[in-house]
Amino acid sequence: LRKYGRYQNANLSFTGGDQVSKYAIILDYMKQTGLYDIPSSPSTSNAQIQRFNLRTNLDFKFFKIFEARVDLGGRIESRRYPNFNGPDLWQNIATYPSNIYRVMDGNSQNWSGTALYPNNPVASLLALGRIATHDRTLQANFNLKENLDFITPGLSLSQ
Structure with missing residues (x-):
């Protein structure tokens, strides 16, 4: 494992308006890398998430009795992580002695293991591939209110 994982987060927000209309625009970026000490390549990857958010809120008042609200939000999110990930991998890392495996079994490119500790965590990260996901989400809320005071x-x- 690495000693630390990197985390980056940045956001901008703009707000303003008057008695008739108000707006808020929020832009956000986040990137976080995992603790696995493996290179990123076409077949392996440290855990990573990268996300972009955009949110807009618009409020309007008109004709003294109507209020309108338009809220739009969008997110683009990319994730990469080893194919063997999660609780099982962390259980193996936490409970297996750190010196029981040779990283590779000679030049044969076979990963080693033992009868008592069959799941080599290093092999799980480097030899089982990676998973990548890319999600896009769009949300919209509209509201119209008539004041009947x-x-x-x-x-x-x-x-």
């Missing part, structure tokens, strides 16, 4: 104070109709 002229009928009864506090009464409104919302869609």
Whole structure:
């Protein structure tokens, strides 16, 4: 394992408006790498997540009785991690003695193991491949509200 994993996060937000309209725009970027000490290649990868977020909130008031709200959000997220990942791998790393494996079995490119400790964590990270996912999410909320205070104070109709 590496001594640390890198984490980067940056965001920008813009807000403003007046009595009639208000806006908020939020941009966010995040990247985090894992603790596995393996190179990134076409067949192996340390755990990694990279995400971009965009969020906009717009509020409008018009004709003194109507309020409208438009909220839009989007996210692009990419993940890479070893094919053998999660609780089983961490259980093996935590419970197996650190000196029981030779990294490679001579020049035959076969990974070593023992009858008592069959799942070589190093081999699991370097020889079982990697998984990559790429997700895109778009969310939208719309709301229109009519203030009916002229009928009864506090009464409104919302869609």
